Amino acid sequence: MQSFQSVLVIEDLPEVAEWLNAQSIAVLPQAQVTVVNAIAPAREALAQKVYDLALVDLGLPDGSGACLIPEIKKSNANALCVVTTIFDDAQHLLESLKAGADGYLLKDDPEPAFRTQLEGILHGRPPLSASIAKALLQQFQPQPNNEQVGLTTRETEMLTLTAKGYQVKQAAELLGISYHTAASYLKEVYRKLQINSRAEATLKAMNMGLVNPE
Incomplete structure (x- = not known):
């Protein structure tokens, strides 16, 4: 020693x-x-x-x-x-x-x-x-739900689609909502999760168990 x-x-x-x-x-x-x-x-x-x-x-x-x-x-x-x-x-x-x-x-x-x-x-x-x-x-353990960060169902859907590589316009079409509404959801996701990029969103989604890291 x-x-x-x-x-x-x-x-x-x-x-x-x-x-x-x-x-x-x-x-x-x-x-x-x-x-x-x-x-x-x-x-x-x-x-x-x-x-x-x-x-x-x-x-x-x-x-x-x-x-x-x-x-x-x-x-x-x-x-x-x-x-x-x-x-x-x-x-x-x-x-x-x-x-x-x-x-x-x-x-x-x-x-x-x-x-x-x-x-x-x-x-x-x-x-x-x-x-x-x-x-x-x-x-670093997966969080199976969004209760801790308070995401709504739509916000969770936007986070999931963003993590999977969808652009806002594509996500809006899949969810059947307008581009501006989808953008507002994503902005709120970023605010609640205290993130600033798609990469961070992907990591958060994986940590929450929303997407498979594979």
Whole structure:
């Protein structure tokens, strides 16, 4: 295992910071742990010392801790950055991984599980809490109905035809409605699904089980 001599804990809640400090010492008893409570003092600490491991909270008083990950990596390319957060959604996870995070752990996981997962990351094992991994997988599982996004029957039909490659005019003819009505349905589909292209519409339709990816 890589040698971890210095740990930077970035957490604004005092009791949580103390808990993360204890977990760090338990996993790496020989390491020196520095605790800061915001982005600004974290940058001051990085200017004074090189860290081997950083436990980074996302919801800091002066911004998202994710912005610190590239800075930590710049000062030490071998440093491991582990996000420790309460956010269990795919968006925060993917944003953190894109920033360069080496792990993503939930602070409300049971202490034994949290410590085991942190040790696993240090040894190169999968970098996610079991609960966040499950939540991420659920994001990619087919959704057999449109209840979650609130599509009407016509909107679902427009999405399905669009995903199958039909242009608006062709879809309108198949549905027996005017071009402008079909275009309005498609616009509403894009708004509800928060998408902007036919490619995204196709992916959404496959994820909802409306079309076969084959």
